[in-house]
Amino acid sequence: MDSSGISAPKRGEIVRQIGEALRAKLQLLGRLVSLEMGKILPEGIGEVQEVIDMCDYAVGLSRQLNGSIIPSERPNHMMMEVWNPLGVVGVITAFNFPCAVLGWNACIALVCGNCVVWKGAPTTPLITIAMTEIVAGVLKKNDLPGAIFTAFCGGAEIGQAIACDTRIPLVSFTGSTKVGIAVQQKVYERFGKCLLELSGNNAIIVMDDADIQLAVRSVLFAAVGTAGQRCTTCRRLLLHERIYQTVLDQLVEVYKQVKIGDPLEKGTLLGPLHTPASKENFVKGIEVIKAQGGKILTGGSVIESVGNFVQPTIVEISPSAQVVKEELFGPVLYVMKFQTLKEAIEINNSVRQGLSSSIFTRRPEVIFKWIGPHGSDCGIVNVNIPTNGAEIGGAFGGEKATGGGREAGSDSWKQYMRRATCTINYGSELPLAQGINFG
């Protein structure tokens, strides 16, 4: 079963209809995401909107999955780069983006001519089922086999099965570096391909010439948004010594005003963590932080109530503390001081992860240094915006322990296809490359 027999523009038309079906239920799905995952409603709706955007984008892409015709050095030869579907793409997603990550992968995988086998997070079965129902409805309406898009609600054993199945040439995995590496090993053993979106440990650098207000608002969104459970959440804040105290004071002030509560309620900025385990993890994290010399400037405690609520937390800590090198999946922000751009970039690049990063400055020489060969070593390199909130037109993903995969825009679609360098001799002679004469 594959969708490669249907032409790419027709596959695009199917994806367009999926987008339409989602658009018709945007508010409901947004609420469901919010309800099941715990992020606030505008973020829930934004996540569904992102899937819709991906559908629209993929429709256009379905007429632009272009190969190349490359000049051949041999007369009467045509050299081409041709892109063909892989067959089946396995997509393993995480709880924090229960549908957007599926959207990034499935929209592209489908227009590229693949079938999709999706494993959602075990804790977000409702959104998995809802999305699958919607896709299934569109397939049915177009008299296409439902097997083009299959979903599973389940745990590690399903992931394991996908990783080991030789019928699935590509496994796209989003989750922790630890699990991702294990998946990768399984897939490579059977000579499959991986697309990995693993842990981040993202820093925001605020230079002394920065627009402080812009920076503070951005840090708040980047560190507290989705309760710190985005892979692009800002976890490290590097402040130039000259504006260190100013920014910190404003930030602590703003943190105290963050409205915590029901994510579906208007005005709430911080909902609960996703599970009791997440809450427990937060508690343990705070203990480690303290043990390693971290100073809690605000927050640091769980909130005694129904639900996995914790306080948004700011920690003053040394860049060399071990805990700073790891991803603590919650609203905990480490603040550090630096003196020079060079030092800030070194701290930014000193962790294993390489997903997102951001600087606040208005100096062109700093901006271009930051995005250049001696700047941030991350896959996402921002200026005057938060570490999170990517647009679909660009390629999303990170370097180093973040896994190296790229999803959504740019030429990410190439990962979902098989590249063939084809040379057709339509003449009757056999000239050889590099002018070789044989026999």
Place this chain on the structure above:
Amino acid sequence: MDSSGISAPKRGEIVRQIGEALRAKLQLLGRLVSLEMGKILPEGIGEVQEVIDMCDYAVGLSRQLNGSIIPSERPNHMMMEVWNPLGVVGVITAFNFPCAVLGWNACIALVCGNCVVWKGAPTTPLITIAMTEIVAGVLKKNDLPGAIFTAFCGGAEIGQAIACDTRIPLVSFTGSTKVGIAVQQKVYERFGKCLLELSGNNAIIVMDDADIQLAVRSVLFAAVGTAGQRCTTCRRLLLHERIYQTVLDQLVEVYKQVKIGDPLEKGTLLGPLHTPASKENFVKGIEVIKAQGGKILTGGSVIESVGNFVQPTIVEISPSAQVVKEELFGPVLYVMKFQTLKEAIEINNSVRQGLSSSIFTRRPEVIFKWIGPHGSDCGIVNVNIPTNGAEIGGAFGGEKATGGGREAGSDSWKQYMRRATCTINYGSELPLAQGINFG
């Protein structure tokens, strides 16, 4: 030490000079390749020419390592895809192309702004030293540090060291699948990147409408060239039942006329195998072939003389024999019969390796089926030319157990660089993607 401080076009100028220096010594270097590796002189010269071609190509590329400017959905934001050098690229090459594979990698790696650390094959130290001397001379003439290009003559311990060194973000490895997988595991453990060019097991399909003469000449070059020690060597010949006997008869006839001898001598088509171990491997292979039901149609023996000479060999065997699934690195060709295109493609795709493949036909419907989604699953998909003899303008490499890397042309250069999706906010507002409203 890196070369990223020099602008890309200036790096191109250095590579141009390397090309000029090689061009001045083309004949001498070609002879050295032939002498040390054992391939015939036209192939030795052709290999050096390929490095020169790569240099010329890379010069042009040095002004075309283009990033993108992508329309942002947010006002006063500029979104870009920026490509930066990785730093240091480790290149591990094999004996069979002692300089071309270095050329593919180093030319691109250098214009991309990287330094190169090269480990040549332990059995081809002279060509490693000669190439290094030439590059070193150019660097010196331009007052550039020699560390931009470093080479090692040595064995597995050097390869191991490169694989494990965190200062080398990318390791490009050419060699067997077995060793390649081991290298890959080491590199991934430290979150590095790999570019793998591993074993091939390449088939030529001859359809009933094929130009027989063209096919026979191509099979000869593909199976006997470089004494069957190319990764793109044709190892499996699939003949349509209607032309099976005709092609086979002609081929056996041609094989008998192959001039075996000193590779430096004019007219020689088949030189020795590279080492005594290769010869021994050939002998063992023939035994296994016989044990698995293979019928030797011509050749099958070593030649008693000084040097590791063996006979070019044709074997009639079933596609299901186990030995057919593995790469036997010598001039041994397995011949099989098929009835339909579908069957031929299935046999072609039935091995773990996915490097090169070729079909001989004049029917457009067969050609386009062959290069399409239900055709060959290899990285190189040819029509009416041999499996070997790639041009540098296309991307070279294979799928499945061949490792998935791509070298030389097309957008292969991207593998030698780090991609960053950059968004610059040059306004004073903070609009969020997907229209999210936060706080």
Place this chain on the structure above:
Amino acid sequence: MDSSGISAPKRGEIVRQIGEALRAKLQLLGRLVSLEMGKILPEGIGEVQEVIDMCDYAVGLSRQLNGSIIPSERPNHMMMEVWNPLGVVGVITAFNFPCAVLGWNACIALVCGNCVVWKGAPTTPLITIAMTEIVAGVLKKNDLPGAIFTAFCGGAEIGQAIACDTRIPLVSFTGSTKVGIAVQQKVYERFGKCLLELSGNNAIIVMDDADIQLAVRSVLFAAVGTAGQRCTTCRRLLLHERIYQTVLDQLVEVYKQVKIGDPLEKGTLLGPLHTPASKENFVKGIEVIKAQGGKILTGGSVIESVGNFVQPTIVEISPSAQVVKEELFGPVLYVMKFQTLKEAIEINNSVRQGLSSSIFTRRPEVIFKWIGPHGSDCGIVNVNIPTNGAEIGGAFGGEKATGGGREAGSDSWKQYMRRATCTINYGSELPLAQGINFG
């Protein structure tokens, strides 16, 4: 008034809504096209569908109007190619595609950030008004000024005004070569840009190995479809002498079965010509044909009835007859005999126009010759399909007297934008290109 203040992806969203609004009225609009222009209903609906396809395509494009970042030879310099909107695009369309041509232009022009000023044909005001109403409705719903899309029903004086107006940097004109050249001159006088889609005179070549049935069906669609009033209509049929009589016999037979009548009626293949003037033009054309030695094989007369009906006509004539060099806008097909491919290509290329062309053959060497440097000199070069019926993913347009413009897919969008090569020096030095030392 321009739409460049709205981000490209948001402009894409507007175009998406236009597509949705058209989709909701596909059948009705298709009928209107059929009713007002005279083409048969499936063609009328197909034309509207093409506009919808263009909308979907343009949505994806709105995130892919990519500029480039090009490596600079100067340190601390960033070189970019940036694309900006032109401002206002004038679109002048013809009666034969009263909405598709508008769609090609407007969808792209709008996502590129331009406003559109449209002049439809004087004889198709209803479809002009209907399309405009639909676009206006979408703009209004999005609180956007209606001036983003303005339409005129009128004649040459409106076209003249558009051609001369310096506020309209680009004029896209579809129509006859004669009028197009006049428009071009006016626009160039004021240093504006033109995108011209002018007359065609398209040939189909049938080789001796062709699939005759496929060829005959294709010629019928290409020569009789839209009553021969497409710019891509096949006007010249070049038959290899070996299949000349066979094809001709079948074609004459098929022509006699063409159902002529009400274009809205099911089964009709040939509706009326667009105007009484078209009919008169047909009559005059037949006279000239006869005077120049043309032999009417079938058809050749008007049909006495209400409406501008004429017979589908096949004429045997010499390639050197003068009338063959001109576009006669009706269902008249000139048939000629040739002996060699070379001769056929020469005849194909011997006219001033260079829009579309097609060959029927199954020989790869013929196919690749035909699409190569010594093949067809047209902008559209087909194999085994008619001259008409283009897909939107490719670039549509022709060479020579056809005007050289390209619409719809590929990089046609670049014509609707202004290209700027930008170099930003973010350092404090002033190095010069080419290593020049000044002062």
Place this chain on the structure above:
Amino acid sequence: MDSSGISAPKRGEIVRQIGEALRAKLQLLGRLVSLEMGKILPEGIGEVQEVIDMCDYAVGLSRQLNGSIIPSERPNHMMMEVWNPLGVVGVITAFNFPCAVLGWNACIALVCGNCVVWKGAPTTPLITIAMTEIVAGVLKKNDLPGAIFTAFCGGAEIGQAIACDTRIPLVSFTGSTKVGIAVQQKVYERFGKCLLELSGNNAIIVMDDADIQLAVRSVLFAAVGTAGQRCTTCRRLLLHERIYQTVLDQLVEVYKQVKIGDPLEKGTLLGPLHTPASKENFVKGIEVIKAQGGKILTGGSVIESVGNFVQPTIVEISPSAQVVKEELFGPVLYVMKFQTLKEAIEINNSVRQGLSSSIFTRRPEVIFKWIGPHGSDCGIVNVNIPTNGAEIGGAFGGEKATGGGREAGSDSWKQYMRRATCTINYGSELPLAQGINFG
């Protein structure tokens, strides 16, 4: 006679050899340019270097003149965009760049598979002959017909002949807007193509936050370099009122120190104008300037000596003076004052010409506004560098009365080729685009 029978990479090899031949004579050719044209030696050598750079660039390009394979909506159809040579390219160049402009055109035209017919300026025959000899030598060495590259020394009658010759599908013309428009008209009459590089009238804007020293040095190079006879010469200097007097004082000071004299002599910054007519034109220009209210701040006179020497001149004048709208081909700089960025951009865009432009600032919001939809309307848009001194990797050319052509890098090569949208049906059915059902 055309070069399309030679494969593109082989054409690249020819161009590489031309580059080598030029490199061997760089100093001599540079001196010849300086001697015959009058520009200072570093500029003469720089100009020849630019041709060499173009050769190197074109070699790489010869393997990258890529077409596309575009997904077809029809099953068993392959859609492609194929690029073929035009045949013969006519190149008409001007005295001010007697070899660089030829280099831009010929290098690309040749690798694209065209022959070149070159008409150099009537006043620079020596460099025309020298370049032609070098190219001819390379062609001969490669046993290629000399007709691949033909040159003429002559005047308007040759240009006229090229413009009218139907065997020359593309005419690339560099010169004044007046002559360019006349050429264009002739070429379009015969349905040929034009690539125009016409007059410039380029402004530098200096903002109040600019690095004054960088700006002053840049203006000097841009306004006095090549004695103001570059098409990219800065002719208008727009100074923010806050730094107006400071910049002006420094500039007048620097102008007084400009060493005028023999262009071959070390240290000379300003050589003679090209001809007595140029000198006369300067004198007349100064008169008109004075008549229109211009105030000469420095210079303004011819220098009484052998040779056509004139003083570098700064004029304070109103942006509305008519003389400011025209290109005066000499070292005359008009200075104007502005208050806001908006006003400066309006003045920049208020002339008919649209070649080059530059701003000096360190504010990102100004930089991005300047290169955006509401910024400069020129083809070259610089920041913190002069208006002149383009790199070959970008596309060179301008908008409006500058003619709209683009030369050198980016996708400029497409102008030297013919684009064909090809669709191959390799199946046996005839599905139609847009799902149309016909007959």
